[in-house]
Amino acid sequence: MDFADQLKALGDKVSRLKDNVLTEEATKSAFVLPFLNALGYDVFNPFEVIPEFVADLGIKKGEKVDYCIQKDGQPILIIECKHWRETLDVHNSQLHRYFHVTATRFGILTNGVVYRFYTDLVEANKMDDKPFWELNITDLSDWAVGELKKFHKSAFDVDQILSSAAELKYTREVKRLLAAELREPSADFVRHFARQVLTTKLTEKVLEQFGAIVRKSAAQWQSDLITDRLKSALAKEEVVQEKTEELVASPAEAAPATEFTDLERDAYLIVKSILRQAVDVGRIGHRDTAGYLNVLLDDNQRRIVCRLWLNGAKQYISFFDDNKKDVKAELLTLDDIYQHSAQLLQTVATLEARKSTGA
Numbered sequence: 001m002d003f004a005d006q007l008k009a010l011g012d013k014v015s016r017l018k019d020n021v022l023t024e025e026a027t028k029s030a031f032v033l034p035f036l037n038a039l040g041y042d043v044f045n046p047f048e049v050i051p052e053f054v055a056d057l058g059i060k061k062g063e064k065v066d067y068c069i070q071k072d073g074q075p076i077l078i079i080e081c082k083h084w085r086e087t088l089d090v091h092n093s094q095l096h097r098y099f100h101v102t103a104t105r106f107g108i109l110t111n112g113v114v115y116r117f118y119t120d121l122v123e124a125n126k127m128d129d130k131p132f133w134e135l136n137i138t139d140l141s142d143w144a145v146g147e148l149k150k151f152h153k154s155a156f157d158v159d160q161i162l163s164s165a166a167e168l169k170y171t172r173e174v175k176r177l178l179a180a181e182l183r184e185p186s187a188d189f190v191r192h193f194a195r196q197v198l199t200t201k202l203t204e205k206v207l208e209q210f211g212a213i214v215r216k217s218a219a220q221w222q223s224d225l226i227t228d229r230l231k232s233a234l235a236k237e238e239v240v241q242e243k244t245e246e247l248v249a250s251p252a253e254a255a256p257a258t259e260f261t262d263l264e265r266d267a268y269l270i271v272k273s274i275l276r277q278a279v280d281v282g283r284i285g286h287r288d289t290a291g292y293l294n295v296l297l298d299d300n301q302r303r304i305v306c307r308l309w310l311n312g313a314k315q316y317i318s319f320f321d322d323n324k325k326d327v328k329a330e331l332l333t334l335d336d337i338y339q340h341s342a343q344l345l346q347t348v349a350t351l352e353a354r355k356s357t358g359a
Contacts, residue, residue: 005269013034032067058218063097063288065098065102078095084112095109106119113138114135114136118132119161119162121166123269132172189214191207193214237336261310261311268295271284271305275345285299297351305347315334
């Protein structure tokens with residue numbers, strides 16, 4: 001099972017079992033340690049993953065952080081854990097104290113569901129008040145998996161993570177501000193657009209009236225985005241439907257292969273791990289042919305999600321384009337399939353949209 005599959009399996013486990021996890025210690029054992037294990041760290045090696053790591057604060061002795069991960073005998077990551085039902089907001093200062101007296105550049109505050117990542121971007125050796133990144137293990141995107149992989153034992157590099165941390169922090173803040181402005185535009189946000197649209201004097205009354213227009217415009221813009229994506233998906237589905245009908249009618253295409261190879265199985269499982277974000281995995285199936293593996297929805301040859309060409313010297317994944325052509329993209333490794341996650345999910349969305357309309 002690869003890194004992404006491990007994390008998504010853990011997310012499923014957390015969602016399924018959390019109501020039965022009643023203590024902080026149980027949260028650590030059931031959720032946090034498997035998370036560290038997925039990152040490649042040996043949780044049974046006390047020289048690599050140290051539980052109850054001593055972080056004494058001056059004359060205050062006996063202070064301990066839940067886990068410290070070491071590399072070459074030096075701390076690289078500290079983790080403070082809480083019960084999964086606890087909100088993390090009130091525990092930020094505790095991790096802050098531990099961070100100050102250890103040599104690490106990174107700290108994680110978690111309840112086994114939400115993981116908040118901290119570093120010292122503002123002032124050296126002093127943990128920032130706000131995390132540079134936050135993830136929910138039960139709702140992981142492929143992008144988040146890619147970012148998390150930077151913390152994997154095999155890839156851990158302080159400089160690379162710090163570089164990403166700055167971008168993640170500011171991107172997170174900008175997205176938060178944009179969401180707030182679109183939901184309830186501030187006076188400055190309204191004035192920014194009013195200056196470019198109105199020719200009248202910008203009095204308080206005018207700005208108040210224009211604020212309502214900005215709010216309405218923002219709502220309509222977001223609605224239009226969703227509508228446009230749905231229309232595009234439906235248009236592409238018509239092309240795919242025509243192509244698959246031609247393929248089903250072709251005797252040469254209908255002959256199944258006799259062997260489902262290990263390579264095909266691994267690739268198929270990766271596609272399933274991506275598609276499970278959109279549909280129940282029980283609805284995802286496959287049909288093998290001599291040249292490629294079709295990944296299907298609802299075991300229906302007319303509902304092809306993608307094709308995997310893995311039997312030649314080079315490997316490919318393919319989708320149907322608007323000209324009814326089966327367009328291939330080369331896969332240097334099976335992990336490259338994750339680069340096509342958006343296309344896979346969009347194809348499923350078109351199939352589902354067509355099904356919901358009875359077409």
